Each structure stands twice: as structure tokens, then as C-alpha cells.
């Protein structure tokens with residue numbers, strides 16, 4: 001009944017305080033037969049209001065809590081001095097933490113619980129009533145506000161002098177632009193992120209070395225079923241170590257040659273069942289650190305993408321879309337594993353310009 | 356004590372000369388007009404309800420964050436310069452790490468009370484975000500976001516997002532293994548954004564990931580820009596709370612035109628002030644006994660190692676979970692460019708979720724068309740559709756959040772990873788519908804029960820035998836105060852479509868009517884006086900009849 005086109009009488013029955021500005025109750029049903037508000041129930045006294053003994057107990061509790069708080073503060077200061085940190089002694093750190101903490105906790109909770117208890121049990125608890133006023137300004141105020149804007153408009157000619165207004169708006173829009181340009185300086189100039197993302201430290205002949213100590217790996221050390229965390233031999237001590245490492249980390253695994261399914265074009269990228277794959281997840285870049293020997297699956301701990309090493313690290317589960325890039329490897333004269341070249345595609349997470 | 360002085364004759368003299376307090380007050384007032392403020396706010400009334408404390412917890416934990424964070428700034432070095440650690444924590448001695456990590460270790464192991472402060476800061480941060488979340492749920496489920504408070508809902512929502520940003524930037528500062536790993540994930544996500552992603556990442560990190568700039572930059576955001584914004588929005592938020600005055604739950608004597616509660620001075624000040632110390636105390640208690648973020652166990656950031664089961668702070672979990680639930684191969688190359696839908700879909704879904712939640716007040720206002728101010732809170736059951744929508748949203752969020760622990764769930768309950776992910780995919784997609792349906796039914800059932808109680812009273816436990824031999828339980832009527840709580844809610848009807856002045860029905864009108872039907876078609880109206888009287892008559896009748904026969 002009380003649809004949008006509600007009649008005036010129904011609105012009045014809404015009884016809300018916007019009487020002067022009958023606002024629409026929308027699709028609310030305004031019943032003239034609604035139950036009436038019985039008004040505030042009678043006030044109930046607390047035990048502390050009626051029993052002076054209880055009031056006394058409450059009072060005692062409150063100041064005892066405040067005393068306790070005082071003691072806590074002093075305790076914390078004392079603990080700071082009594083439990084210094086002894087270099088290389090973890091226990092001293094723990095004790096320092098614990099005793100200062102206990103003191104502070106007491107100091108704070110003493111004040112807090114004391115004050116709340118005071119408020120609840122002892123302070124007058126007569127409910128008070130404030131009257132609300134509609135949030136909108138009164139009609140006079142609103143009229144005056146409109147008038148002020150009108151006057152300002154007249155006096156400045158903001159509406160009339162349209163060219164002044166429009167050029168001002170234009171220049172206000174334009175003036176932050178230099179600040180946007182300035183942010184170009186956040187990254188070094190003369191470098192192209194796409195170029196950087198497309199290459200790693202690996203080159204023809206770079207030896208595969210153990211992460212993190214950098215000792216090179218002999219092909220003969222790699223037994224079937226084993227897995228090595230690998231970095232380029234020249235990584236430790238290099239410039240931009242972390243940035244290079246982020247891209248260059250590799251996992252090396254040896255499978256039984258008969259387990260390995262290899263594409264014709266990539267047959268010579270492996271050596272004797274030893275394969276090397278980028279360790280950077282093609283999802284958003286976590287290290288794919290978990291290898292399951294039985295199934296030849298690699299698992300990324302971040303979002304559980306799984307890659308099948310036996311099948312060119314193809315994605316078998318999880319949000320990643322692309323296989324891990326393979327590093328073509330060979331063996332040098334001394335029997336060490338080396339890269340044949342850099343990766344043939346960018347490693348790590350996808351980016352817009354990648355194709 | 357005023358009572359004893361009142362009996363003494365010199366009181367009036369004392370008042371005139373004033374004493375120290377009076378003199379100080381006078382001095383201040385003559386320079387600041389502070390008496391007007393006391394007059395205006397000193398006896399301002401605040402209603403009481405436990406759920407109104409959630410916002411206070413958020414405010415107080417932010418104060419604790421400011422205090423503890425400022426202490427940390429005196430020792431923390433936001434630099435990624437490489438140093439060899441030489442502090443008290445033996446297992447890491449000599450290890451290369453950034454100055455940020457080394458200074459965080461120093462705060463933890465070489466500065467008295469430093470570990471406590473770090474842990475206070477971190478626990479307060481967790482409590483801050485948690486209390487904001489609960490506070491938002493309170494606002495949502497009681498309809499406190501309705502006119503005139505829609506804008507304050509939006510402000511609060513901005514605060515929620517700022518809080519998560521503060522948390523994430525803070526988490527990244529120590530430059531330990533987990534924080535670096537978190538940044539790497541952000542880097543990968545940014546790179547997946549079409550057109551600008553590669554460059555945004557490049558600019559953000561000042562070159563390639565990780566670079567040497569990010570900690571310093573996040574530090575500026577963490578201790579300058581974001582706290583300033585949080586403070587600004589908190590100030591705005593509270594100004595509006597004062598302008599609107601606090602909402603109250605319906606109850607006898609509580610109307611749209613009044614606020615019933617306790618005055619600021621003294622009761623509310625004592626309770627709220629005391630509550631600040633309680634919140635602070637609880638945070639210190641947590642920091643005293645529970646380790647949080649033991650970065651020394653993780654070690655400095657290195658792109659290579661990572662262990663299973665690493666997780667972000669809980670409030671980032673929903674985003675991480677969204678990344679995990681995407682099925683494989685949702686990325687392809689088109690027009691020579693990479694389209695990473697495995698990243699865009701979760702980003703888009705989260706963005707949509709956040710936007711919908713942020714504009715919900717405006718949607719509901721449009722559907723009901725109700726332009727009145729609302730200062731009386733809804734009991735969640737009385738706004739069944741809204742409550743059900745909220746439950747659906749929470750289920751969606753919870754599903755994503757659980758997904759962030761999919762590996763832990765799998766190993767803990769000995770399930771397969773695939774099984775857990777598929778189950779959670781189901782929860783996130785079908786769960787909200789199921790939650791919606793169940794919640795709606797529960798609300799309507801509770802409303803029916805209320806109606807029953809108002810009309811026929813509550814079950815007294817007393818059984819009477821009727822003349823015909825059947826037994827009934829005697830129902831006692833409820834008193835008018837209790838009754839008022841059950842009947843005083845707004846009831847809306849579905850909107851009927853009406854042609855406009857030109858005899859047409861617009862698309863907007865149709866959409867609104869459809870939504871309105873969805874919201875209100877199975878509504879349960881509050882009992883009216885007439886209905887209550889009728890039911891009493893009927894009961895009296897039965898009563899009289901039965902007593903007759905019992906003679």
C-alpha cells in the first residue's frame with residue numbers, strides 16, 4: 001500500500017521527525033495500527049546503590065586495582081634494570097621481555113579494569129537522554145548558504161565570465177601533471193625492463209654450481225633421483241647479486257633416461273638424464289623448491305602449482321600457466337656441468353610484453 | 356570531597372577565590388573558550404552495547420600502534436645496504452643481510468624492551484585489522500549504514516583498506532625471508548597487469564626485483580603517508596559519529612528522535628578511558644607471552660630458499676587464497692602480448708567484491724526508496740535478506756581466506772592438495788548461495804518465532820489438560836517492554852511497477868522492482884495492535900472455556 005506514491009496522510013503517520021520535510025519512506029509499510037512504544041522502563045537500582053557495604057567493597061576493589069597498577073609500573077622499571085640483556089644470551093632476552101611485559105600489563109590492566117569497575121559499580125547510572133536533530137541544516141541555514149554562493153558568484157563573476165572559469169579549471173587539471181612525470185625517476189633511466197627480464201647471467205660455458213656456496217657440480221656427482229639447487233658459478237660476489245640470483249636460480253635433477261619424455265628439438269638440452277629447469281615459478285615468481293622424487297613433480301610452495309619434470313616441466317596443477325623454462329646443459333672437458341647458453345625464453349612470472 | 360566541604364561555611368569563600376583548578380580552568384577558558392566545548396560535549400549521551408566497543412578497540416589499537424611504532428623508528432634503519440650481522444643472535448652472526456634486517460634483529464636482541472615493543476606493534480596491528488573487520492560486520496548486520504550514515508560507511512571502508520596497506524608495508528620492512536617472498540608475489544601480480552604492469556613493477560622497485568630501494572620507499576609509506584591518511588580518515592569518521600549521534604538498538608523509550616545512554620562525564624569517560632587501558636594491557640600481555648614474526652628463524656631475504664607452509668599475516672590471506680584457487684592455463688598470448696587471466700581474474704573478483712561491499716548502502720537505499728533517517732538499529736533477523744547477503748559475502752571471504760592455508764589444511768588433515776583446492780573452489784563459488792539460503796531461512800524462522808511470542812506469549816512450561824483430554828502448554832504473555840523489542844522494526848513491501856507520467860516503465864524501474872521483490876517478497880510483518888488484541892481475545896476465550904469445564 002505504502003508504495004512510492006504514498007499519500008500525505010500515510011507519511012504523517014510515519015511519525016518520524018522530518019515532519020516539516022515529509023520525506024518518502026519508500027516501500028516501508030506504515031501502519032496506523034502499529035504497537036505503541038511503552039516508554040522507558042523504570043530504573044533498576046544496583047546492589048551498590050542499595051547496599052552501602054557492597055559500595056564500600058567496590059570502592060576498595062577500585063583503589064586496590066589502581067595500587068596494583070602503580071606497583072606494575074614500578075615493577076617494569078625495576079625489571080628493566082634487573083634483567084639486562086647479556087650479549088649472546090637468548091635467555092636474558094626472553095626474561096627481559098617477559099618481566100618488563102608483565103609489569104606493563106599490570107600497570108595497564110590495573111588502570112583499565114579499575115576505571116571500568118568504578119564507572120559500572122559506583123558512578124551514578126541514571127540513563128540520560130539526548131534529543132536528535134535532523135542532520136540537514138534548517139531551512140533558513142540552507143537558504144542562507146545558497147544565498148552566499150549566489151553572492152559569491154555575483155561578486156566574482158564565476159558563472160558569467162566563462163572563459164576565466166574554464167581556463168582556471170583547465171590549468172588546475174594540468175598543474176599536477178609535472179608531478180606524474182617526475183615519478184619516472186623512480187627507476188633508473190637508460191634501462192629497459194623488458195630487456196632486463198629477458199636475460200639472465202647464464203651464458204655458454206657457465207658452470208652450474210651449488211646454491212649457496214658456489215662449488216661447481218660434476219656430472220658424475222649427480223646420481224639418479226637426486227636434486228641440486230643451482231646458481232651460476234660466477235654469481236657469488238657479482239654485482240647486483242640478489243637481482244641476478246632472482247632470475248638465475250635453477251633446479252637440477254637426474255631421472256632415469258627412460259622416464260624422460262623429451263621433444264625432438266630439445267633432446268640435446270639434457271645430459272645423461274640430467275635436466276636443468278628454472279627454479280622461478282611461472283605464476284608469480286616464488287622459488288619452486290619442493291621436488292618429489294617418485295613422481296618427478298615439482299611443487300611451488302606459494303600457490304601449489306605443480307610441474308612435471310619428466311615432461312618438460314609442464315603444469316599439471318595450480319594457477320601457473322606455463323612450463324618452467326629449461327636451461328640447455330652440457331659437460332665441459334673437466335666433467336663439470338655447464339650451460340649451453342642462456343635460457344631461450346624469459347624466466348619467472350608473465351609480463352605484458354612477453355610473447 | 357564535595358559533600359564534606361558543602362557543610363563547611365568557608366566553601367563559598369573557597370569557590371570565589373577559586374582554588375588551583377578553578378584558576379587554571381579560568382586561565383584556559385579566557386584563551387580558548389574551552390567551556391563551550393565542555394558544555395557541548397561533557398554531558399553528551401552515548402548508548403551502551405557490547406558491539407559498540409569494536410570500533411573503540413580499533414581506535415585504541417591504532418593509538419598503541421602509533422606509540423610502539425614511534426619507538427621502533429628510533430632504532431630501525433630502512434636501508435637495504437648489505438651488512439654483516441654482528442649482533443647478539445649467534446646463529447646469524449656474520450651472515451650477509453640488509454641493514455633493515457640487521458636493525459630489526461638489534462631491536463629484538465640488543466635493545467632492552469625492544470622485542471617487547473616489536474611484538475606490541477605487531478600484535479596491535481593484527482588486533483587493529485581484526486577489530487575493524489568485526490566492527491564492519493556489526494555495522495552491516497545491524498543496518499547502521501543507512502541514511503544518514505552511508506558516507507561514514509565508505510570512510511570506514513577506506514580505513515579498512517588503509518589498514519591492510521599499513522599492515523602489508525610494515526610486514527615488508529624487516530626484509531626477512533617471508534617479507535621478501537611476499538614482495539615477490541606482489542611483484543609477480545603487478546607484472547601480470549596488462550599494458551602498465553611491467554613498468555609499474557620496474558618503477559616501484561627502482562629497477563629489477565628486489566633492488567635496493569623498496570624497503571626505504573615502503574618505509575615512507577608506512578610511517579608517513581599511510582598513518583597520516585589513517586589519522587585523517589579516523590578524524591573524519593569520528594566527526595561524523597558526533598554529527599549523526601550514535602545509533603541505538605530498539606528498546607522501550609528509544610526512538611528515532613532520541614539517544615538513551617550514559618553521559619560522557621563521568622560514566623562514559625571512565626568506561627571508555629578504562630577500556631583503552633584494557634585493550635593496551637591485553638596487547639602487552641600478548642606481546643609478553645606470545646612470539647610474533649620471529650624473523651630470526653626465517654633469515655634474511657634470499658630469492659632461492661622457501662619452506663612449505665609460509666603465510667602472510669592473516670588479513671592478506673584472502674588475496675593470496677584467491678590466487679591459489681584459479682585453475683591452470685588461464686593465460687595466453689594474443690596480439691603478441693601476454694594476458695594473465697590467472698592473475699586478472701582474482702584481482703578483478705576481489706576488486707568487485709570490495710566495490711560491492713563499499714556501495715552496498717546505496718544499493719539498499721535505492722531498493723527500499725526509504726529517504727528517512729535511521730537511528731534505530733535492526734536486529735539482524737528483521738532484515739533477513741540483508742543478513743543473508745552478508746552471510747554470503749562472509750562465506751566468500753572465508754573460502755578465499757581458507758585457501759591461503761590450503762597446503763596446511765592438506766597436510767594437517769592428510770588430504771590431497773587437489774582435493775582441498777577443488778573443495779575450496781566449490782566453497783567460494785557455491786558456498787555463498789548456500790549460506791544465503793540457510794541464513795535467510797533461519798532469519799525468517801526467528802521472525803516467525805518472535806511473532807508467535809508476541810501474539811501468544813512464551814512457553815511457560817506449565818501443561819494444562821483441556822476438557823477434551825488433550826494437553827497444551829500454557830503460554831504466558833510477555834510484558835509490554837519485551838514486546839516492544841520484538842515488534843518495533845521497519846517492514847517493507849516489494850515495489851510494484853508503475854508506469855511513469857508518460858505511461859512507460861523504465862529499465863531502472865524494472866530492475867528496482869526485481870531487486871525489491873527479491874529483498875522483501877517473503878517478509879514477515881510485525882504484529883499490529885489489532886492482531887495482538889484479537890489473539891488475546893481468542894486466548895481468553897479458551898481460558899474461560901477450559902476453566903468452566905474444570906469446575
Ligand code: HEM
Nearest residue numbers: 424425427428431477480521522525526528529578582648
Ligand atoms: C595502522 C597502522 C600500522 C600497522 C597496521 C603497522 C604494522 C606493522 C607491521 C605488521 C610491522 C612488522 C613488524 C615486525 O613484526 O617486525 C611493522 C613494522 C614497523 N612499523 Fe608499523 N604499522 C602501522 C603504523 C606504524 C606507524 C604509525 C609507525 C611509526 C610512527 C610504524 C613504524 C614501524 C616501524 C619502524 C617498523 C619496522 C620495525 C620492525 O619491523 O620491527 N608503524 N608495522
Ligand code: FES
Nearest residue numbers: 281283284300303
Ligand atoms: S608462485 Fe608458484 S604457484 Fe604462485
